[in-house]
Amino acid sequence: MRKKSVSYAKYGYIFSIPFVVTFLVFSLYPIIYTLVIGFTNLRGLGVKEFHFLRTAEGNLDLFGNFRTVLNNKTFTTSLKNTIILWTANFIPQISMALLLTAWFTNRNFKVKGQGAYKILIYMPNIITAATIAILFNSLFGYPKGPVNDLLMKLHIIDGPRNFSLQRWTARGIVSFIQFWMWYGNTMIVLIAGVLGINPSLFEAAEIDGATPAQIFFRVTLPLLRTILLYVLVTSMIGGLQMFDIPKLFLNGGPDQATVTSSMFIHDQAFSGSYLYNRASAASIIVFGIIIVLSIILFQVLRDKDEVARRKYRRAQNRAARKGVNA
């Protein structure tokens, strides 16, 4: 008598069908479609027929859109802006988050009302970006606005300034909004990371007479490396896709100083001429940039000791096998 074994694995497959189907239809298909139309002549509203780009002589010219996009000054400006805005927001963001993490997780001084502070710091992240962008727009209103009024009351400036015409002020404000919205979130992730570290390590360091600064830089940070990598990569991807705040704050102005690459892609496709093919080409380029940067980050931040150890183990195994064969 053979007992029939019941395989429950198939239920797993059945229950994952809805996800797989939604993913295929709403994620994978659009991605592939985007990839394809980047090489075609698809533009215009309601156009259903399109073909791969060809030169006048009829030869395939697949990368025509990519050439156009790369020669587009607005696109290069937008890439430059994206990098400026992201760097200017990420450096203060990660520093602030690390500082707060160090304070909140320090075992020597218990910060009173920690929960309340964490909530307050996290708060800006809950408000929708659109609201914040519009709020800042009216805060910096010209010739009448709270910031102008305040600066005039304090006699820092004599007359109202039109902040929305100053390139670096506008960039600074956008970066600040991004920083202010996200440092709380980053802090929460980092605190979770620190709490995951074995407390006995900190105790050992204390017993050995390490100062809090030493503990932070020699124990906490190295053990946070994977979490930091996660924060860095997600923030970089988010930063390269920055759209809502610059779009709603000054619509990319003044004079394209806050146009980001996502806004460029959006404007190619939806601001009147429906240049879907160029928008796709631009998004593929941005996708490529994100991949390259992510790989670089992984390479730079990976655990070098771990890699060395793995290499050593592999070498040993090989040696052992050789020994057996011999």
Added chain:
Amino acid sequence: MAKRVRTITLVLLVAVLGVSLFAGGQTEATTAKKKVINVWSFTDEVPKMIDRYKELHPEFDYEIKTTIIATTDGAYQPALDQALIGGGADAPDIYAAEAAFVLKYTQGDAKQYAATYKELGIDVDRLVKEADIAQYTIDIGSNERGLVALGYQATGGAFIYRRSIAKAVWGTDDPQVIKTKIGPGLDKFFQAAEALKKKGYAIVSGDGDLWHAVENSSDKGWVVDGKLYLDPKREAFIDHSKRLMDNGYHNDTQDWTDAWFADMKGANPKQAFGFFGPAWLINYVMAGNSGGTKIGEGTYGDWAVCEPPIGFFWGGTWVLANRDSKVKDAVAELIQWITLDSSETGLQYYWANGTLFGAGGTKDSVASGTVMSKSDGSLDFLGGQDMFEAFVPAGAFATGKNLTQYDETINSTWRAQVREYTAGNKTRAQAIADFKRMVFETLDIPSN
């Protein structure tokens, strides 16, 4: 036993799933019998009119399904485009379009979806004459197949000014006199600006006010034969703007910002004399921002309208019907009532007198000159002046031949570059060159 229970639950589960999956198809089938009209709009204005029509005509037994998507962030157009392309039972039967993008749906990339009013069975030729519809609305609403869109509002613009300031500067607030002080033509306008400046007033709030007048009084639109065209009148705007700025003729506000609204209640240190605008600006924007609700409060009642120095129109809503609509007769009935019925039971008569939802509503100028001539447009906000005096002729000055489907994008690019120049960040030539480059790079419209 246990196995059977499990089988039954499984079958039930599948059945429930199936029902919810195919429910969409079922409701479609049933609603098709119930005669549905799909209405798409960017405000609740048109849907409310249609609801009112149903109340007034109980025998009109169609179910109205409305989809309202605000134009903020450009969300309305992509959604409407997809709905039109998609077709089927949920496709819009009636859809509304705003001046900023109506051209796309009447003469541009999406014109193929619009039904002509003739196809719907509306006796256009007779009714247009009877209602005395302003030519610019017809120009905008027509393509080579015929008339596909009309509005219910007249958005011809006038100059709306403060009576108290007019008295202080010229000793009178009579619109017949003031119109000869500020116009005709922009030379007179700048003379008036100088006179106002001497008494410490700004003539307008910001250069955007003048822009709306310049934009829609120019002879050609932004795109001519596929090339970017900078109409001489629009190009001259950069100099007008600079002149306003350098001489301190305005408060350097931007339209739709707090400082602009503040000028409506005279809250800026330098008071602004007036605004360029159609009737809707008075009723929906200025009245609410005047700091009062009856004469004597804020600037309420301190305003009057007169002919503008240059004729123009600003904004407006056009109503279109889908060519593939299955309920053309009902659609035609509604559209005719909204856009072409000049009787006292037509929408426009109610709209002009503010009686659509009962007495005391907001009065507005309407597309039909016939209706306006038999309506009472006197407003407390204007100190009792009948606004139709100024707005009936205003409709005739406006031209509708200078719109393109790219206006929203090109206008904001142009005005941003003008601001760069007036603020002294760029030379005039550089600003124009950058403007042309940006239009080419964003919209692929070359300039020669």
